[in-house]
Amino acid sequence: MRFLPFFILLFSGCIAQTNYPKDYFRLPLDIPTQLSGNFGELRPNHFHAGWDFKTQQRQGLDVHAVADGYVSRIKMSPYGYGKAIYITHPNGFTSVYGHLKSANGAIQDYIQKAYYREQAFEIELFLKPDELPVQKGQVIAFSGNSGSSQGPHLHFEFRDSKTEKIINPLLFGYDTSIKDSKKPFISGLYVYPLEANTVVNQSKRPLLLSVSLQKDGTYLASSVKANGKIGFGITTVDYDSVSYNKNGAYKVQTYWNGNPSFGYQLDTYGFDEMRYINALLDYPRYKQTNQRVQKLFMKTPYPLSFIATDATNGIIDVVPNLASVYRIEVSDFFNNVKIITVPITYDGADPVVNTLAVHSDYYVKVARDNLFTKQNIAVFFPAGTFYDDFEMDFDVKDSTLYLHNDSVPVHSNFTISITDSTYTEAQKEKVFIADIDSRGRVGYNYTWSKGNVFSAKVRSLGTYKLVTDTKPPSITIANSIAGKWISKQKTLRFSVSDSGSGIKSYAGYLNGNWILLEYDYKSRTLTHNFSDGIVAEGANDLKVIVTDNVGNSSTFETRFFRSQQY
Structure with missing residues (x-):
C-alpha cells in the first residue's frame, strides 16, 4: 500500500479529462463509419495519430469540414500524410485530413497557384484566418491514396490548436458512430525475468503463459513460480462490431494484490512521444517475429505521458513466504473488458533453461555518451540514444561497419564517421555512408565531409559502409x-x-x-x-x-x- 498514493497522484494527472465538445463536430464523410485504423494503434516507430476511415475501397469521396473554421495549413508531399489539409476551429481545436486525392474549389485553386509560385510539388503553407474560411459541412477535398497510404482511405485527426497534441476522436462524441460490443482480444501473455539471477518456471528466458476461460468470463493464467524481479507483457488487439480490422486497445490496467501497478489510457499525447512505442514494445521479439508484445513494466523509465505506474514501474518482486495475485484488465472505449488473473508464488528452484550468453567488449550505458572506435571508423552515441543498457556487437571488416543489429531500438540520432583518404575532391561529392540491408540493398544517408572524414547521422543499428554513386537516375x-x-x-x-x-x-x-x-x-x-x-x-x-x-x-x-x- 505504500506506493498507492504516489500512483493515484500520477495516474489522475495522466488521465484528467478535458470537457471536449460532444455535438460540435460532424463526421468528415457521409458514408457509414468503418475504420481501418484507430487512435493509438501500434504502428512502426509510432502510435497512430487518429482515425483511418474506410472509403469503400475507392477514391474521390466528398470530404467535409467537420465544423466552421479556416484552412490554417496545407502540406503536399509524396510521403507521410500525402496531400493534407488542416482546419483550425474557433473552439481551440484543429482537424486534419490526410491522404487526399485533391482539394476542392477555392482551396484547390489556392494550392494550384502555390505550386506554380513555389515551382514545387512538395509545399507547406501556413494561412491566416481570413484567407480560406470554411463552413461546417463544406466539401473541402476528395478522399484519396496519396503519401504513405497503402490503400484508399481518409486519415483524420483532432489536435489541440495551441499544444499540437493529438486527441482521440472518440472524446468528441464520435463514439456514437461506432458500434462495438466486442471485448478486446489478448492473444498472448508473457512473463519476463528481469534480473540476472531471476528464474521463472525454471527458465531465465521470457515465457509464454497459457490461459483458461473461467465460468465468470474472465481468464486464469497458469501459475508463475519465480524468485526475484519479474514483469509481464501482452499482445492485444480490439475489434468493433462492423469494421473487422485489428485495432489498438484503448485502456490497459494492471493490479498487483489489488493495487494499481502499470497502465495507460489513450486519450491524448504529443508527436514528440511517438517513438517511445519502441520502449513499450518487446522490440527484439517484434523485429524477429513481427509480434507486438506490450511490456507492462519499465525496466528503465521513459517519459511516455499516458503511462501511469506505481513506484516499482510495474515490476513485481517475488520474495519467499508471500504469494501474490497479478491482474490485467484490457478495455475499449465502450467498457468491454477482458480480464486475466495470474497467480504468483515464490520458487527457489534452479533454472533448466538459461539465458543466451552475450559477451562484448563494447557496453552501452544509456545515461552517458558512448564513443566506440575501430580502425578507420568511429561511432558516437549521445546519452539517451537507447532505452536500456546493453552489450553491443561492434566490428569493422573490409571497411564495413557491423553495428550490432536492428533488434535493439534506437530513440535518437547517432553519428558514424569514416576516415578514407583515397578519394579525390571531385569523387567526394559522390560518396555517402550507406546502410546495407540483408539483401545487400543500399540506403542513402545524408553525408558531409571534412577533409578525409565522412560523417552521417543515422537512427538504426546495422551494417554501414562508404558507397560511391556515379550513375544518374x-x-x-x-x-x-x-x-x-x-x-x-x-x-x-x-x-x-x-x-x-x-x-x-x-x-x-x-x-x-x-x-x-x-x-x-x-x-x-x-x-x-x-x-x-x-x-x-x-x-x-x-x-x-x-x-x-x-x-x-x-x-x-x-x-x-x-x-x-x-
Whole structure:
C-alpha cells in the first residue's frame, strides 16, 4: 500500500479529462463509419495519430469540414500524410485530413497557384484566418491514396490548436458512430525475468503463459513460480462490431494484490512521444517475429505521458513466504473488458533453461555518451540514444561497419564517421555512408565531409559502409509521344528510379515554362496534368530533369503536338 498514493497522484494527472465538445463536430464523410485504423494503434516507430476511415475501397469521396473554421495549413508531399489539409476551429481545436486525392474549389485553386509560385510539388503553407474560411459541412477535398497510404482511405485527426497534441476522436462524441460490443482480444501473455539471477518456471528466458476461460468470463493464467524481479507483457488487439480490422486497445490496467501497478489510457499525447512505442514494445521479439508484445513494466523509465505506474514501474518482486495475485484488465472505449488473473508464488528452484550468453567488449550505458572506435571508423552515441543498457556487437571488416543489429531500438540520432583518404575532391561529392540491408540493398544517408572524414547521422543499428554513386537516375515515359499529336491525352506520365543514392529532386518544363509534376514514390511515377493549362497549341518542347541525392542528373527531352480543341 505504500506506493498507492504516489500512483493515484500520477495516474489522475495522466488521465484528467478535458470537457471536449460532444455535438460540435460532424463526421468528415457521409458514408457509414468503418475504420481501418484507430487512435493509438501500434504502428512502426509510432502510435497512430487518429482515425483511418474506410472509403469503400475507392477514391474521390466528398470530404467535409467537420465544423466552421479556416484552412490554417496545407502540406503536399509524396510521403507521410500525402496531400493534407488542416482546419483550425474557433473552439481551440484543429482537424486534419490526410491522404487526399485533391482539394476542392477555392482551396484547390489556392494550392494550384502555390505550386506554380513555389515551382514545387512538395509545399507547406501556413494561412491566416481570413484567407480560406470554411463552413461546417463544406466539401473541402476528395478522399484519396496519396503519401504513405497503402490503400484508399481518409486519415483524420483532432489536435489541440495551441499544444499540437493529438486527441482521440472518440472524446468528441464520435463514439456514437461506432458500434462495438466486442471485448478486446489478448492473444498472448508473457512473463519476463528481469534480473540476472531471476528464474521463472525454471527458465531465465521470457515465457509464454497459457490461459483458461473461467465460468465468470474472465481468464486464469497458469501459475508463475519465480524468485526475484519479474514483469509481464501482452499482445492485444480490439475489434468493433462492423469494421473487422485489428485495432489498438484503448485502456490497459494492471493490479498487483489489488493495487494499481502499470497502465495507460489513450486519450491524448504529443508527436514528440511517438517513438517511445519502441520502449513499450518487446522490440527484439517484434523485429524477429513481427509480434507486438506490450511490456507492462519499465525496466528503465521513459517519459511516455499516458503511462501511469506505481513506484516499482510495474515490476513485481517475488520474495519467499508471500504469494501474490497479478491482474490485467484490457478495455475499449465502450467498457468491454477482458480480464486475466495470474497467480504468483515464490520458487527457489534452479533454472533448466538459461539465458543466451552475450559477451562484448563494447557496453552501452544509456545515461552517458558512448564513443566506440575501430580502425578507420568511429561511432558516437549521445546519452539517451537507447532505452536500456546493453552489450553491443561492434566490428569493422573490409571497411564495413557491423553495428550490432536492428533488434535493439534506437530513440535518437547517432553519428558514424569514416576516415578514407583515397578519394579525390571531385569523387567526394559522390560518396555517402550507406546502410546495407540483408539483401545487400543500399540506403542513402545524408553525408558531409571534412577533409578525409565522412560523417552521417543515422537512427538504426546495422551494417554501414562508404558507397560511391556515379550513375544518374533513369526516366522513361509511359507511352512514346515523340513527334505525335496527343490532343486526347489528359496527362503525361513518367517512370523514374535510381539504383544508388535515391531521387532528391525533379522538374519539368514545357516550352521553357515550369510545369507541375506530382511524384508518387509508391509507383515511382511523375505525372503532369494538361488541365494546368501550360501546354501550347501545336508544337510543344518537353524537358524533364531528375537528380539524385549526390547530384547525378538525367534529362528527358522530346517534342509533341497538341490541339486544345478536344
